[in-house]
Amino acid sequence: MSSGLSNSRSFGDRVILALVIALSIVMLAPALWVIALSFKDNAELMANPNSVFHPPYIIQNYINIVGTSAVFRWILNSLIVSIGLTVGTLVLSSLAGYGFARLNFPGRDILFVVVLFGLAVPEQAVLVARHQIFSILKFHNTYQGIILPGLSSAFGVFLMTQYFRAIPKELDEAAMLDNASRFRVFWKVLLPLTLPAQATLGIFTFLGAWNDYFWPLISATKKEMFTLTVGMASTQTNFAQSEGIGYLMAQAVFAGAPIFIVYLFFQKYIVTAVSGAAVR
Amino acid sequence: MTAVQAPRKPSHGPHSPDWKNALFVAPYLFFFVTLLVFPLFWGIWLSFHKADTFSSGPFVGFGNYVRLFNDKVFLQSVGNTFYFVLLTVPTLALIGLFLALALNARTRTATVLRSLFFFSSVLSVTIVTLIWRIVFIPQFGLLATVYGWFGATAPAFVSDPNLAMIAVAMATIWWCLGLPMMLFLSALQQIPGDIYEAAALDNASRWRTLTAITLPSIKRTFALVIIIQIVLQFQLFGQAWLMTRGGPNNVTKPIVLYIYDTAFRRWDLGLGAAASEVLFVLILLAAMAQYLISRRKEDL
Known part of the structure; x- marks a missing residue:
C-alpha cells in the first residue's frame, strides 16, 4: 500500500x-x-x-555433469523442441490473428468462438486420444511428436487477434489503397507493430515448452529423446544412493540457471506473459 | 464470388467476405482441428470403448464409467484432488494478496522482493520437486537440519500418510505464489489514486482505507485468482508423481496421476479416457465460472 x-x-x-x-x-x-x-x-x-x-x-x-553426456543431449532436445514450438506458434498465431481481426470470410465469427472454446479444453482431456493417434502415426520419440500438440494451443491466436484489433484500421486501409497485396500489408505494415505481443507470446511459449513435463514424459520414452525436464526427473528416482546428493543438486542448479538468467533479463515480459495468459 | 456480397467495396477490400481471406487462419485451424478438436471427440468416443495403444476394441457403453466409479482408487484420487485444491488455493490467494499489498510500492526493495517471490514460477516442476525433496529428506534435508538445531527430529513429511499431501502442497505453494501476487499487483495499480487522496483528506485510517477502498476494488480479481488457481491446481501431476509417486497408500494420487497410471502404465486407454472426461467436466465448470466473471466487468 x-x-x-x-x-x-x-x-x-x-x-x-x-x-x-x-x-x-x-x-x-x-x-x-x-x-x-x-x-x-x-x-x-x-x-x-x-x-x-x-x-x-x-x-x-x-565437472561430473560435463563428463556425462546425457544432460547435454537433453538440453539440445529441449532447445529444439522449445524453439520449434515458439517459431511455429508465432507464425500460426500471427497469421490467424490477422485473419480473425482484419479480414472477412464466411463463418469467421463462429470459427473464432470455436477457437476461444479451445482455451477451456485442458490438456488431459485430449491426451489419451492424442497418444493413440501419435502411436499410429509413429510420432512418439520424435521431435515433431513433442512439438506438434503445442501448436494447437488457442492462446496465441487469441492474444494476436486482440493485438491486431487494437491497431488503428486506417493504417492497413491506406496501404490497401496503394494496391498492396493483403499479405504485403500484413507483413510490411502490421506485423512490425505487433513486436511487443510477439515478444510476450514468444517468451511465454518458450518457457512453457522448456518446462513442460507431462506430454514429453508420455511421448518421449527413449532416453536420447528426453527433454531436460523429463531427463532430470528420470535421474531423480534413485536419490541418495547412486549419484549422490551433491551431483543431483548440481544438475538442478545447472538446469535452472539458464532459465533463471533469461528471467533476469526478460522479467517484465515474462510477468506480462504469465499474467496475461492466466487472465485471458 | 468475391464482389457479389459487398458491391460498395473493391473486390479485394478487407471487409468483403472472401474465401481467400480464410487462408490466413487455415494453417492454425489445421492444427487446431487435428490436434485439439478431433482428439477431444476421439477421447469421448474412446471412453465408451475398450481400447489399447493402437486400436480401439469393442463398444462397452458406459462400462468404463461404471468401472471408474467402482474403483476405490479413482474415488480416492478425486478426493485427494479436492483436498489438494483446498490446501493450496486459499493459501495461494491469501499470501499472494498479502504480498501484493505489502510490495505495491515504487521502491527498489519492493521491486527486488517482487522478483524474489516470482522467480520460482519460471522453474520447471522437476527442479521444484528436486529442491523440495531435498528440503524434506531425512538426515541432511533443510528441515531435518533446522529441527536438529533445536535437538528435535523433523516429521517425516513425505512418508507419513497424514503429511504427504501437505508436503506436496507446500512445494506447490512455493512454486506458484508468483502468479497470484502479480495478478493482485496489477489490479491494485488500476485503482485510481484520487480515491486514496480523498480518503487521506477524510483522515481515514489505514485499516479503513484497506477495507473500504482497496479490497472492494479488487473483488473481481480475487474471484479470478481463486478460479484460475482451482483450474491450475486441479491438474496436479508432476509434484505428486516426482515427490511421492502418489503414495504412501495412494494418499497423494490426484486424478491426473490416476489417468497417467491407467492409460500409460497399465495401457487401459478406455478407462483412462473416461477418467479424463470426468476431469474435463470438472475443469470446464471452473472455466465457465471464470468466463462469466471476466465478462461481468461492470460488477466491479
Whole structure:
C-alpha cells in the first residue's frame, strides 16, 4: 500500500515487515540450500550433514555433469523442441490473428468462438486420444511428436487477434489503397507493430515448452529423446544412493540457471506473459 | 464470388467476405482441428470403448464409467484432488494478496522482493520437486537440519500418510505464489489514486482505507485468482508423481496421476479416457465460472 500511509513506523508496519522477511526466507532458503549442497562432496555430506555450512566447497559435481553426456543431449532436445514450438506458434498465431481481426470470410465469427472454446479444453482431456493417434502415426520419440500438440494451443491466436484489433484500421486501409497485396500489408505494415505481443507470446511459449513435463514424459520414452525436464526427473528416482546428493543438486542448479538468467533479463515480459495468459 | 456480397467495396477490400481471406487462419485451424478438436471427440468416443495403444476394441457403453466409479482408487484420487485444491488455493490467494499489498510500492526493495517471490514460477516442476525433496529428506534435508538445531527430529513429511499431501502442497505453494501476487499487483495499480487522496483528506485510517477502498476494488480479481488457481491446481501431476509417486497408500494420487497410471502404465486407454472426461467436466465448470466473471466487468 503506497497510498494513504502515515510516515511513522507503526506497529502494523512492523508486523508486515516481519511477515515479508519470514516469507522471503522461506522463498530463498530451499534454493540456497540446494546451491550450497551442489558444491559439497558426497562422502563428506553423508558423514556430517552440517558440513554444508563450512568449506571445503568443491566444483567436482559440476565437472561430473560435463563428463556425462546425457544432460547435454537433453538440453539440445529441449532447445529444439522449445524453439520449434515458439517459431511455429508465432507464425500460426500471427497469421490467424490477422485473419480473425482484419479480414472477412464466411463463418469467421463462429470459427473464432470455436477457437476461444479451445482455451477451456485442458490438456488431459485430449491426451489419451492424442497418444493413440501419435502411436499410429509413429510420432512418439520424435521431435515433431513433442512439438506438434503445442501448436494447437488457442492462446496465441487469441492474444494476436486482440493485438491486431487494437491497431488503428486506417493504417492497413491506406496501404490497401496503394494496391498492396493483403499479405504485403500484413507483413510490411502490421506485423512490425505487433513486436511487443510477439515478444510476450514468444517468451511465454518458450518457457512453457522448456518446462513442460507431462506430454514429453508420455511421448518421449527413449532416453536420447528426453527433454531436460523429463531427463532430470528420470535421474531423480534413485536419490541418495547412486549419484549422490551433491551431483543431483548440481544438475538442478545447472538446469535452472539458464532459465533463471533469461528471467533476469526478460522479467517484465515474462510477468506480462504469465499474467496475461492466466487472465485471458 | 468475391464482389457479389459487398458491391460498395473493391473486390479485394478487407471487409468483403472472401474465401481467400480464410487462408490466413487455415494453417492454425489445421492444427487446431487435428490436434485439439478431433482428439477431444476421439477421447469421448474412446471412453465408451475398450481400447489399447493402437486400436480401439469393442463398444462397452458406459462400462468404463461404471468401472471408474467402482474403483476405490479413482474415488480416492478425486478426493485427494479436492483436498489438494483446498490446501493450496486459499493459501495461494491469501499470501499472494498479502504480498501484493505489502510490495505495491515504487521502491527498489519492493521491486527486488517482487522478483524474489516470482522467480520460482519460471522453474520447471522437476527442479521444484528436486529442491523440495531435498528440503524434506531425512538426515541432511533443510528441515531435518533446522529441527536438529533445536535437538528435535523433523516429521517425516513425505512418508507419513497424514503429511504427504501437505508436503506436496507446500512445494506447490512455493512454486506458484508468483502468479497470484502479480495478478493482485496489477489490479491494485488500476485503482485510481484520487480515491486514496480523498480518503487521506477524510483522515481515514489505514485499516479503513484497506477495507473500504482497496479490497472492494479488487473483488473481481480475487474471484479470478481463486478460479484460475482451482483450474491450475486441479491438474496436479508432476509434484505428486516426482515427490511421492502418489503414495504412501495412494494418499497423494490426484486424478491426473490416476489417468497417467491407467492409460500409460497399465495401457487401459478406455478407462483412462473416461477418467479424463470426468476431469474435463470438472475443469470446464471452473472455466465457465471464470468466463462469466471476466465478462461481468461492470460488477466491479
